[in-house]
Amino acid sequence: MDAWPSRRAMLGGTIGSGLLAALQADPAGAALLLGDAAPIMIEPAEVLSMAADPVRVAMTRLVSTRHQWRARPPKRHIDVLNHGPDHIVIHHTFTPNTRALSLAHAYALSRQIQRYHMSKGWNDIGEQLTISRGGHVMEGRAHSLLAILAGKHVVGAQTLHHNKHTIGIENEGTYAAARVPARLWSSLVHTCWLLCAAYRLDPYHAIVGHRDLNKTDCPGDALYARLPALRRAVAARLRARRRRHPAGHRGGHRGGH
Numbered sequence: 001m002d003a004w005p006s007r008r009a010m011l012g013g014t015i016g017s018g019l020l021a022a023l024q025a026d027p028a029g030a031a032l033l034l035g036d037a038a039p040i041m042i043e044p045a046e047v048l049s050m051a052a053d054p055v056r057v058a059m060t061r062l063v064s065t066r067h068q069w070r071a072r073p074p075k076r077h078i079d080v081l082n083h084g085p086d087h088i089v090i091h092h093t094f095t096p097n098t099r100a101l102s103l104a105h106a107y108a109l110s111r112q113i114q115r116y117h118m119s120k121g122w123n124d125i126g127e128q129l130t131i132s133r134g135g136h137v138m139e140g141r142a143h144s145l146l147a148i149l150a151g152k153h154v155v156g157a158q159t160l161h162h163n164k165h166t167i168g169i170e171n172e173g174t175y176a177a178a179r180v181p182a183r184l185w186s187s188l189v190h191t192c193w194l195l196c197a198a199y200r201l202d203p204y205h206a207i208v209g210h211r212d213l214n215k216t217d218c219p220g221d222a223l224y225a226r227l228p229a230l231r232r233a234v235a236a237r238l239r240a241r242r243r244r245h246p247a248g249h250r251g252g253h254r255g256g257h
Contacts, residue, residue, distance in 0.1 A: 055197045064138045069107035074124035078142045079155040084199035085167040092219040097173045101134030110138045126157035127168040135183030175220030193237040203234040
């Protein structure tokens, strides 16, 4: 720590497609301060690693940030663990199956979920990521995107007794019987693929439904029935990536309780 320069990158909560360029502009920054919770420490070498990693670059391009959907700051400190999750938990929001597919609607959905969660006394929105029916992916709990990029884990409030080792994806809609929209499904496959690659997870063990860990109907019978197909689709993408990048790929086989 003493050898690091004292400069820090101050991004004021804005993370997204410009994140890696901003980090490269100050690669010696000892930390990234986001302003609304405790900082996530990033060593200078990790900054350069982020910019060179296509998985992390793809994640920044995929996910709309809290700054973009105008999130409220959390009430209290956000817990960040120095290791990644070992499971990806699939949820549904249990909200109407709207025909609104716009990005503006997706942002409004995130604000709605955050208001509801915080009205229950929670610190912040519970999940780390949310996907709208239009296929838009939003950052959820504070620092979730940066934690993913840094290989760390923001502790959420989305799976009772399992929050310290699971990352949650809320999928907009109610899927007790309704079909999952094609745009949402495509984004869910892409998101899970990037998470498995970033955290070196085996999708056959890592991707689970909320009902697998808690007593609940979530994510609905229709979406839950598609989880085997989700695991296969993600595994196929990981295999294709390994064929393209046989050395140094980020995909792996960590997972399981």
